[in-house]
Amino acid sequence: MKQDPDFATAKRILWLSMVLSLAASLGAAEQTGASGLARGEAKAPAARQPKTIDLTCDQILDHIRGGWTGMLIGGIEGLAHEFKYIQQPRPELPDYPLLPNGARTDDDNDIEWPHLFFMDKEGTMKIPYPRLVEIWKANMNSGIWCANEQARKLMDQGMVPPATADPSRNRFAAYNLAGQFCVESYGMIAPGMPRTAADIGLHYARVSVSGEPLQAAQYWTTLISLTAVSKKPLEDLLNDSLRAVDPASAQAEAVINAINEFHQHPTDWKAARRFFHAKWYCPKESPWDPDQRPRKWNDNSTPLNGAMVTLALLYGQGDFYRTGQYAMALGYDADCNAATACAVVGTRIGFYAIEQLPQFHMPDRYINLTRPQLPGESKVSEQAAVMFRLCEKVILQNGGSRIRLSGKEAYRIRLQAPRLLEPLR
Numbered sequence: 001m002k003q004d005p006d007f008a009t010a011k012r013i014l015w016l017s018m019v020l021s022l023a024a025s026l027g028a029a030e031q032t033g034a035s036g037l038a039r040g041e042a043k044a045p046a047a048r049q050p051k052t053i054d055l056t057c058d059q060i061l062d063h064i065r066g067g068w069t070g071m072l073i074g075g076i077e078g079l080a081h082e083f084k085y086i087q088q089p090r091p092e093l094p095d096y097p098l099l100p101n102g103a104r105t106d107d108d109n110d111i112e113w114p115h116l117f118f119m120d121k122e123g124t125m126k127i128p129y130p131r132l133v134e135i136w137k138a139n140m141n142s143g144i145w146c147a148n149e150q151a152r153k154l155m156d157q158g159m160v161p162p163a164t165a166d167p168s169r170n171r172f173a174a175y176n177l178a179g180q181f182c183v184e185s186y187g188m189i190a191p192g193m194p195r196t197a198a199d200i201g202l203h204y205a206r207v208s209v210s211g212e213p214l215q216a217a218q219y220w221t222t223l224i225s226l227t228a229v230s231k232k233p234l235e236d237l238l239n240d241s242l243r244a245v246d247p248a249s250a251q252a253e254a255v256i257n258a259i260n261e262f263h264q265h266p267t268d269w270k271a272a273r274r275f276f277h278a279k280w281y282c283p284k285e286s287p288w289d290p291d292q293r294p295r296k297w298n299d300n301s302t303p304l305n306g307a308m309v310t311l312a313l314l315y316g317q318g319d320f321y322r323t324g325q326y327a328m329a330l331g332y333d334a335d336c337n338a339a340t341a342c343a344v345v346g347t348r349i350g351f352y353a354i355e356q357l358p359q360f361h362m363p364d365r366y367i368n369l370t371r372p373q374l375p376g377e378s379k380v381s382e383q384a385a386v387m388f389r390l391c392e393k394v395i396l397q398n399g400g401s402r403i404r405l406s407g408k409e410a411y412r413i414r415l416q417a418p419r420l421l422e423p424l425r
Contacts, residue, residue, distance in 0.1 A: 001023070010173075010296075016329070027123065028121055029035065034249035041097055041320065042047070042280030051193055051414075051415045052400075052412050052413060052414050052415060053192055053229050053413050053415060054343070054403060054405050054410055054411070054412050054413075055191070055403050055405075055410060055413065056406075056408045056409065056410040057388070057409045057410060057411070058408065059350075059410075060191060060228075060388065060391060060411065061384060061385075062350035062351050062352055063188070063191060063275060063348075063350050063380065064188045064189065064191075064228075064346050064347075064384050064387045064388055064391060065227040065350075065351035065380070065384035066187070066346040066347055066349060066350040066351040066352075066353065066354055067184070067187075067188040067224060067228070067343050067344075067346045067382055068185065068188060068343075068346070068380065068383060068387060069346055069351055069354055069362070069380060069384075070110060070320065070342035070343050070344075070345060070346020070347070070354065070365070071108065071150060071184055071185070071342060071343035071346065072099065072103040072108075072109055072338045072339075072366075072380065073098050073103075073346075073362070074108075074324050074335075074338035074339040074340070074341060074343065075106055075108030075109055075160040075181070075323065075335050075336065075339030075342075075344030076099060076101065076103060076104065076106055076108070076173075076335075077096045077097065077098070077324070077328075077338065078108075078324070078327065078328050078334050078335030078337070078338030078339065079106070079335045080094075080096075080328075081094065081328040081329070081331070081334040081335065081338075082333060082334050082335040082336075083299065083331075083333065083334070084329030084331065084333070084334065085329070085330070085332070085334065086281075086299055086331060086332065086361065087277070088331075089269075089273050089329055089330050089331045090328070090330075090331060091331035092329070093322075093326065093328075093329050094325060094327040094328050094329060095288065095325075096325070096328065097359065097361075098265070098354075098357065098359050098360045098361065098362050099362040100361045100363075101363070101365075102362065102363045102364075102365030102367065102380075103263055103282055103362070103365065103366045103367070103380055104367040104368075104369060104373065105143065105366075105367070105368050105369050105370040106143070106335075107143055107144060107145065107181070107182075108181050108336055108339040109339070110143060110368070110370050110371055111140070111144070111148060111178075111182045111331055112182060112183070112184070112185045112186075112204075113371070113374065113383065113410055114135060114139050114371050114373070114374060115127065115132075115135075115204055116185060116188070116189075116383075116386055116390065117374055117385060117386065118135055119390055120386045120389055120390055121218065123393075124295055125200055125390070125393065125394065125397075126199075126200060126203040127313055129160045129162075129207075131159045131161055132161065132207065133155050133161070133375075134401040135156060136151075136152055136155055136207075137152075137156070138372065138373050139370075139371040139372060139374070140152050140371075140388050142370050143369075143370040145179065146172040146176050146178070146300060147165070147170055147172035147176035147178045147208040147209050147213075148178055148182070148207075148208045149209050149312075150164075150169075150170040150171070150172055150173075150208070151164035151165060151170060151173075151208040154169055154170065159302075161206050161207040161208075161376040162207070162210065164207055164208065165206055165207060165208050165209050165210040166210065167210060167211065170208065170288075172208075172209075172300075173208060173209045173210045173211070173213070174209075174210060174211045174212060174213070175211075175212060175213065175297060175298065175300070175301040175302065175303075176208065176209050176213055176300060176301070176302070177216075177300050177301065177302055177305050177333055177336050178205065178208045178209050178213065179205050179209045179212075179213025179214055179216040179217045179302045180213070180216045180217070180220055180302050180305060180306060180309070180336065180340055181220050181333075181336035181339055181340060182204065182205065182208070183201035183216075183217045183220060183252050184221070184224055184339070184340055184343040184344075185218055186200040186201040186221050186316060186386060187201070187221040187222065187223065187224025187225040187228075187343075188224055188225075188228065188343075188347055188391075188392045189387050189391040189392070189394055190195070190221075190225050190306075190394050190398075191225060191228035191229050191391065191413060192225060192226070192228060192229035192230075192243070192393075192413045192415045193394065193398050193413065193414055193415070193416045193417045194221070194222040194244060194245060194415065194419075195244075195416045195417075195418070195419050195421065196225075196394060196398055196416065197222060197224070197225035198217070198218040198221045198222050198225075198243045198244055198418075198421050199421060200216055200221070200394075201217045201218065201220075201221035202214060202421060202422055205217035210425075211424065211425060212249060212251065212301075212302060212303065212321070212424065213302045214254070214422050215245045215246055215249040215250070215251035215302070215422075215424060216251050216302035216303075216306055218244045218245055218422060219241055219242075219244055219245050219251050219255070219306070220306075220309075220340060220344075220420060221244075221420045222241045222244035223237060223241040223344060224245075224343060224344055224347050225240065226240060226241060226418070227345075227347050227348040227350070228322065228347050229346055229413070229415070234314075234317075234318055234344075234348070235259065235314065238255055238259065238310060238313065239255075239259070240418060241255075241418055242255060242418075243417070243418040243419060243420065244418040244419060244420055244421070245420060246422075246423050247421060249304075249424045250295060250297065250303035251302060251303060251306055253303070254276075254303045254304070254306045254307040254310065255306070255307075255310050256305065257275070257276070257279075258272070258276075258310035258311050258314065259305045259310070259314065259349060261275050261276075261311070262311065262314040262315065263350070265274075267286070268391055269311060269315045269326060269329075269330070272311050272315075273308070273311065273330055273331070276304060276307045276308070278316070280295070280296055280297045280303065280304050280313065281296070281297070281298070281299070281304060281309075282296035282297065282298055283298065284298045284299065284300060295297070298331060299331075299332040300332075300333055304332060305332050305333050305336060305337050308327065308330040308331070308332055308334075308337050309327060309337045309340045309341050309344075311326065311330060312324075312326035312327035312330060312337065312338075312341040312347070313341055313344060316341070316345065318345060318348070318349070319345075320342065320345045320346060320349060320353070320354060320357065321359060323341050323342060323344075323345045324338050324341065324342050326341075327342070329340040337355065351384075362380075364379045364380050364381050366378050366379065366380050366383060394412070395411050395413055398414055398416070399414035400412055400413045400414050
C-alpha cells in the first residue's frame with residue numbers, strides 16, 4: 001500500500017534516529033566487560049545524572065489547575081459543536097463563554113475524575129483492575145458511550161480489564177476516542193515525567209480501548225507532561241512527543257501530516273482539514289477493517305480527531321481561547337477535541353493566565369450529576385488539590401525530592417525523556 005511521501009520520509013527519519021541510538025548503545029556495550037568498565041580502562045567516569053527542574057508547589061498547582069480547568073472548559077463548551085461539522089468544518093470560528101455557571105460532569109471529565117478521586121483516597125497511582133471494576137460498577141452507570149459503555153457491560157458479565165477492551169468483545173475498542181479524552185489528567189499529575197504519565201494513562205485506557213487508541217493515550221499524556229515544564233515552541237513539543245508512539249501508527253501519521261499541512265496552509269485551516277477528510281474519513285455506518293492500509297477512520301476515532309487537535313494547537317499558536325475556537329470549528333468529535341486541546345494549552349500557561357482572560361467568569365464550582373460515590377458538589381480548586389497530592393507522590397516515586405526554593409516549598413523533579421511503552425500490535 002502507498003503512503004504519503006511526507007509521512008513515509010518522516011517515519012524513515014524517526015526510525016533511523018531510533019536505530020542510531022540503539023546502535024550507539026550496543027556499541028558501547030560491546031566495549032565493556034562484565035564489570036561495566038571499558039577494556040583497557042581502570043575506571044569509567046561517573047554516570048551522568050538525569051536532568052532535573054525545580055518548581056515551587058504553587059507553580060506545579062498552577063499548571064495542574066490550568067490543565068484541568070482548560071479540559072473542563074473545552075469539553076463542556078464544546079458540546080454545542082459535537083458531531084455538528086462532519087463533511088465540512090464550521091464556516092467561522094465560534095465565540096464561546098468560559099463556563100459562567102461553573103463546571104459539571106461530562107464524559108470528557110467524569111471518567112478520569114472518579115479514577116483520580118480513588119487514586120488519592122486509596123493511595124495508589126494504578127488502581128488494580130479488580131478494584132477498578134468495583135468502582136465502575138458503582139459509578140459508571142450513566143453518561144458513558146461506545147467503548148466505555150461496552151466495557152461497563154462486559155464487567156457485568158464477569159470480565160476484568162484489559163479483557164473489557166478486547167476488540168472481539170468490544171467493537172469500539174480498536175478505534176474509539178476514549179484513548180484520547182479519558183487520559184489527559186495523567187499527564188498533568190506527572191509534569192516532566194512523560195514515561196510515567198504514559199504508563200498511568202495506558203493503565204486506565206486499557207479498560208476500554210486497545211491497539212491504535214493506546215498510541216493516542218501515550219501521545220497526549222506525554223505532550224501534556226512536557227508542556228508543564230518546557231518553554232520550547234509547541235510545535236517542537238508535538239514532535240518530541242512522537243517518541244512515545246509507534247512510528248507505524250496512525251497517531252504518528254496524524255501528527256506528522258498535521259504539521260505538514262499547517263506549514264503548507266499557514267492561514268487556511270479549512271484546507272488542512274480537507275486533507276484529512278479526503279484521506280481518512282469514513283462514516284461510522286461503513287464497515288471498518290482494522291487491517292486495511294491506508295486505513296479509513298470514522299469521526300469517533302483517535303487518528304482523525306487527533307489530527308484535528310494537532311491542527312487546533314498549531315493554528316491556535318498557544319492562545320488558549322483561540323485554540324478552543326479552532327478545536328470546535330474543525331468538527332468531528334469537537335467537544336472531546338476541545339477538551340484535549342485546551343488541556344494542553346491550559347497546562348502550558350497555567351490557571352493564573354486563564355483567569356486573566358477577559359472572557360473568564362467561571363465560578364469555582366463542579367456539579368456531579370453522574371457518579372454517586374463522589375461528592376455531589378465540589379470546587380474545581382479542590383479537584384486540583386487532589387491532583388496535586390497525586391503529583392507529589394509521582395514526583396517522589398520517580399526520584400524527585402522536596403526542596404526549598406526562594407523560601408518557598410518546592411520540588412526537584414527528575415526529568416524523563418519520552419519513550420514508546422506500548423508498540424502497535
